[in-house]
Amino acid sequence: MGAGHGHRLHFHGHSPVHRAPAHLKLVxxxxxxxxVVATPSDWYAAYAVEALLLLGVVALSRVPVTYLAPRMVIEVPFAVFALLMPFLAHGPRTEVLGLTVSEPGLHAGLALLVKGTIGVLASLTLASTTEPQEVLRGLQRLRMPDLIVQIMGFMIRYLDVVTAELGRMMVAMRSRGCDPRSPRQWPTLARAMGALFIRSYERGERVHLAMLSRGYDGRLPAQDAA
Amino acid sequence: MHVPDGFLDAPTSIATGAVAVAGVGLALRGARRELDDRTAPMAGLVATFVFAAQMINFPVGAGTSGHLLGGALAAVLVGPWSAVLCISVVLLVQALLMADGGITALGTNVTLMALVGVWVGWGVFVLARRLLPRRTSMVVPAAAIGALVSVPAAATVFALLFAVGGIAPVDPGKVLAAMVTWHVVIGIGEAIVTGLVVASVVATRPDLVRGALPALEKRELEIRSPAR
Known part of the structure; x- marks a missing residue:
């Protein structure tokens, strides 16, 4: 379990965006x-202003575009849906590049694409400039219920441990000639996941006992101190 | 796949956000009954497990892949209140740290996957458990049926939300039909994997499966004497 505890999306830096308090960034x-979401579909000038504002923040954060761009593929399935929109929607027809498409559908598809892209880039900017611990502290300052913050803290803390455990199980399965992606191997895969659940649950019990033995009374002291 | 920003309009997003806050607020109280002061570490580790289980992608065909949603699975394993908390925290972490699912759509995603997914899955599971014979082995088909229903149920609610607050003038009936047919197929995969995972846990640690508790209570100590 020698994996780093830094988050996969976090990009180390010292820009003003990195230094800004996490709760302000969240708000x-x-x-x-x-x-952005409330902007009416056909206000293209407003989109341009919003996009420029966001790009300004990205530039200020000095996170390279080559770092952000590949991570934006997460929105591809919805981009496909947005591209289909002009063909699915009803309403008056118009012609674009020799294709007959629905005019409101075209606007909606474009709006969807723009809003989705701005959303993904804005979320990526937060994730790449803010350490997970900072996000937690930000949520705490925003009065997120303490229990949620604690659960999230445990999840972040054990994410690498549990995913690494799953990774080792996968390596073990593959080295025995089992392809976990094939539906024929689902019974084997499901047993591995059952084992992972039992291991995670028992790890939780051990962590809880370890916390009790160190005086846990329902609050985590470390997050206040840091 | 999570709903991104801009898919539903602002009023709908805010309304589902309010529903999500209320649902998670209730779950915070309910989970204390299920896990008492162990809530934070246990729910945290179970959330991590759900996240890890979602990382395994299955090829669905046409170059796309799907993954387990895990709402019904988590409900059967740790109880519905804790499951709502776990899935909500998974969605929160994915939205804030992995840019997966928009922040304004977080309420929608929590409502669909954590509230509808878990409660429909649990409700159908409890119903099926009541109809089936009271044996630990019967928890498996009940969990599978719960998972099977929970996925199209979440898709139906999404289609309804899209009819109310979608930004595109697409025929709501078409969206509903497409969403539900597609998600019935996904639901079958979800049901098989959920059933198999629950079966493997029931076989080794039935005491950890919350949905198996009534069957376990009924189970009597059996003393077998060797045959002569």
Missing amino acids: ALLGFMLV
Whole structure:
């Protein structure tokens, strides 16, 4: 379990965006995205302003575009849906590049694509400039219920441990000639997942006992101290 | 796959956000009954397990792949209240740290996957458990049926939300039909994997499967004497 505890998306840096308090970044992200989502579909000038604003923040954060761009593929399935929209929607027809498409569908598809892309880039900017621990502290300052913050803290802390455990199980399965992706191997895969659940659950019990023996009373002291 | 930003309009997103806050608030109280002061570490580790289980992708065909949603699975394993917390935290971590699912759509995603997915899965599971004979082995088909229903149920709610607050003038009936047919197929895969995982846990540690508790209570100590 020698894996680093840094997050996969975090990009180390010292820009003003990196240094900004996490709770402000969270509020800014939520506020900004609400405005983007509330922008009417055909206000293209507003989209341009929002996109420029976001690109300005990205530039300020000095996270390279080559780092962000490959991580934006996460939105591809919805981009496909957005591209299909002009063909699926009803309403008056119009012609684009020799194809007859629905006009409201075209606007909606474009709006979907723009809003989705801005959303993914804005979330990536938060994730790449903020350490997971900072996000937790930000949520705590925003009065997120303490229990949620604690659960999230445990999840972040044990993410690498549990995924590495799963990775070792997969390596063990593959080295015995089992392809976990094939539906024929689902029974084997399911047993591995059952074992992973039991291991995770028992790890939770051990962690809880270890915490009790160190005086846990329902609150985590470390997050306040840091 | 999570709903991204901009898929539903702002009022719908805010409304589902309010539903999500209420649902998670109730789950915070309920989970204390299921896990008492062990809630934070146990739910944290189970959430991590759900996240890890979702990392395994299955090829669905046409170059796309699907993964386990895990709502019904988590409900059967740790109980519905804790499952709501676990799935919600998984979605929160994915939205904030992995840019998967928009932040304004977080309420929608929590409502669909954590509230509808878990509660429909659990409700159908409890119903099936009541109809089936009271044996630990019967927890497996009940869990599979719960998983089978929970996925199209979440898809149906999404289609309804899309009819109310979708930004595109697509015929709601078409969206509903496409979403439900597609998700019935996904639901079958979900049901098989959920059933198999529950079966493997029931076989080794039935005491960890919350949905098996009534069957376990009924089980009597059996003393067998060697045959002469």
